[in-house]
Amino acid sequence: MEAHIQVRNLNAYYGKTQALKNINIEIPRRQITVIMGPSGCGKTTLLKTFNRFLELNDGASVTGEVLVDEQDIYAKDVDVTEVRKRVGLLAQRPAPLPMSIYENVAYGLHIHQMRKGKLEYKEAVKHYLEVAGLWDEVKKRLHEPATGLSIGQQQRLCLARGLAIEPEIILGDEPTSALDPISSQHIEKKLLELKSQYTTVVVTHTLRQAKRLADYAIFMYLGEVVEAGPAHAIFTNPQQERTRAYLEGLF
Amino acid sequence: MKRRWTRRRITEDLMKAWMLSSFVIVAGCLGLILWTVVSRGLPALTWEMVSQTPKGGFYMGKEGGVLNAIIGSLYLASGGTFLALLISLPIALYLKTYLGKSNWGHYVRLSLDVLWGIPSIVYGAFGFILMLALGLRASLLAGIVVLGLIELPIMVRAMDEVIRRMPADLEHAALALGSTRLEVALNVVSRQMLPGIITAVLLAFGRGIGDAASVLFTAGYTDRIPTSLMQPTASLPLAVFFQLSTPYPAVQQRGYASAVILTIIVLLISLGSRWISARLNKYTIK
Ligand SMILES: Nc1ncnc2c1ncn2[C@@H]1O[C@H](COP(=O)(O)OP(=O)(O)O)[C@@H](O)[C@H]1O
Numbered sequence: 150m151e152a153h154i155q156v157r158n159l160n161a162y163y164g165k166t167q168a169l170k171n172i173n174i175e176i177p178r179r180q181i182t183v184i185m186g187p188s189g190c191g192k193t194t195l196l197k198t199f200n201r202f203l204e205l206n207d208g209a210s211v212t213g214e215v216l217v218d219e220q221d222i223y224a225k226d227v228d229v230t231e232v233r234k235r236v237g238l239l240a241q242r243p244a245p246l247p248m249s250i251y252e253n254v255a256y257g258l259h260i261h262q263m264r265k266g267k268l269e270y271k272e273a274v275k276h277y278l279e280v281a282g283l284w285d286e287v288k289k290r291l292h293e294p295a296t297g298l299s300i301g302q303q304q305r306l307c308l309a310r311g312l313a314i315e316p317e318i319i320l321g322d323e324p325t326s327a328l329d330p331i332s333s334q335h336i337e338k339k340l341l342e343l344k345s346q347y348t349t350v351v352v353t354h355t356l357r358q359a360k361r362l363a364d365y366a367i368f369m370y371l372g373e374v375v376e377a378g379p380a381h382a383i384f385t386n387p388q389q390e391r392t393r394a395y396l397e398g399l400f
Numbered sequence: 401m402k403r404r405w406t407r408r409r410i411t412e413d414l415m416k417a418w419m420l421s422s423f424v425i426v427a428g429c430l431g432l433i434l435w436t437v438v439s440r441g442l443p444a445l446t447w448e449m450v451s452q453t454p455k456g457g458f459y460m461g462k463e464g465g466v467l468n469a470i471i472g473s474l475y476l477a478s479g480g481t482f483l484a485l486l487i488s489l490p491i492a493l494y495l496k497t498y499l500g501k502s503n504w505g506h507y508v509r510l511s512l513d514v515l516w517g518i519p520s521i522v523y524g525a526f527g528f529i530l531m532l533a534l535g536l537r538a539s540l541l542a543g544i545v546v547l548g549l550i551e552l553p554i555m556v557r558a559m560d561e562v563i564r565r566m567p568a569d570l571e572h573a574a575l576a577l578g579s580t581r582l583e584v585a586l587n588v589v590s591r592q593m594l595p596g597i598i599t600a601v602l603l604a605f606g607r608g609i610g611d612a613a614s615v616l617f618t619a620g621y622t623d624r625i626p627t628s629l630m631q632p633t634a635s636l637p638l639a640v641f642f643q644l645s646t647p648y649p650a651v652q653q654r655g656y657a658s659a660v661i662l663t664i665i666v667l668l669i670s671l672g673s674r675w676i677s678a679r680l681n682k683y684t685i686k
């Protein structure tokens with residue numbers, strides 16, 4: 150396994166309360182890693198350390214290292230916008246920007262000046278909407294507000310928007326928890342299709358989804374990583390008692 | 401399953417009747433005001449009224465119009481609104497960004513609410529004392545400053561409400577795509593808040609242009625259109641007041657006509673702002 154993200158001695162705090170305790174894990178390249186654990190165990194917090202989102206919380210602090218391709222994203226000379234450009238985020242609830250469907254996808258291309266001229270933009274927007282499986286549904290209403298879409302469509306729009314800035318890593322924080330079952334399936338299918346090109350890290354609180362998606366699994370409990378390893382091994386033969394209890398649905 | 405006169409039903413029907421009658425009273429008053437002003441003012445609302453300044457003997461029924469007051473009011477209200485906007489926007493942003501839900505934020509909002517409630521004649525008197533102390537005469541500038549002060553609390557509080565409703569998700573979504581803070585502010589926050597800010601500005605403009613008491617002392621009144629900030633200036637509310645208080649029916653009629661002009665200006669501006677807001681509102685996240 151080749152690690153894309155390496156987490157070393159990572160601690161995270163909200164004010165004085167410690168939310169992550171000495172995390173040491175490696176996230177494999179171009180596979181889906183699933184982070185599981187009961188509510189409040191620090192899954193979201195861990196995910197937020199990967200795109201430097203934790204610092205958006207007042208009073209949150211981090212010690213330790215998160216290496217992406219061997220480079221510490223918490224090093225002093227790191228440009229946080231560059232980090233976030235390399236790491237796409239699919240939030241728990243889709244948050245379309247206050248713009249048209251077209252502009253939502255074009256926005257990232259625009260701020261990073263990744264295309265030149267109208268035609269290139271149009272092609273790119275079409276391409277990423279197709280990748281996200283939304284093109285056919287929106288091609289006739291590209292200039293309508295993104296808020297007119299159903300919540301499931303909005304989440305696919307957010308996927309297209311995130312992919313458009315050509316990240317290497319996709320983070321998903323329970324990206325299907327606000328969606329209806331059909332829309333959830335859509336997103337899961339897309340993540341599986343895309344995993345050969347992107348390193349994907351998904352937080353989920355449903356065990357079934359974890360089993361459907363995971364190549365690699367991480368189980369957390371009370372701010373600590375209890376167990377991490379290839380999904381098959383974790384699901385069939387967990388080494389830790391707490392992992393076993395969680396998988397059996399005891400908590 | 402027949403409908404019966406239960407207590408819950410009676411309460412509901414009573415409440416409904418109450419709400420409906422409130423609405424009827426408000427709509428009726430509005431209609432009555434408009435009808436009074438328009439029916440009395442319309443005969444005197446000639447092209448001369450809106451295109452000329454008062455000539456000699458205007459206030460006894462001779463030739464002229466209230467162009468001085470129309471232009472004066474537009475100068476005063478635009479100037480006051482611009483001044484208020486310059487101060488309000490940073491205050492509102494500061495409230496949201498740094499004071500938030502703190503005690504200080506609470507006190508600032510409280511004092512703004514108090515300022516909002518102070519009658520405009522008090523602002524006028526305050527401005528007047530200030531002018532005396534500085535040795536200034538009634539002028540367009542003084543009128544603008546006082547109107548700016550009057551509009552300030554309305555504008556800040558209206559903007560504060562808009563800014564407080566800005567969803568955090570939106571900023572995060574833009575940041576997650578690698579935006580800088582400035583890009584978030586320019587491309588996302590402003591787009592989301594612009595319609596609300598325009599509404600706040602026009603609310604304040606409406607109060608400014610309609611206010612008579614504060615400009616009475618500070619801007620004065622003159623038949624000429626001001627050509628510099630230091631000259632006194634006329635205003636529509638005072639034009640209405642002066643003409644209505646003459647004993648001549650023809651002049652009183654012109655007073656009503658001036659009121660119609662003021663109403664039309666306010667109406668045009670609020671319709672215009674509705675139109676702009678609606679266009680900008682299309683993409684905002686509710
Ligand atoms: N903004 C915050 N301020 C203070 N504590 C927080 C904040 N967000 C999360 N926490 C705490 O950190 C711990 C981990 O939270 P989180 O990462 O959201 O868990 P999960 O996503 O696994 O449900 C929880 O105990 C939670 O109460």
Ligand SMILES: [Mg+2]
Pocket residue numbers: 192193194
């Ligand atoms: Mg969470």
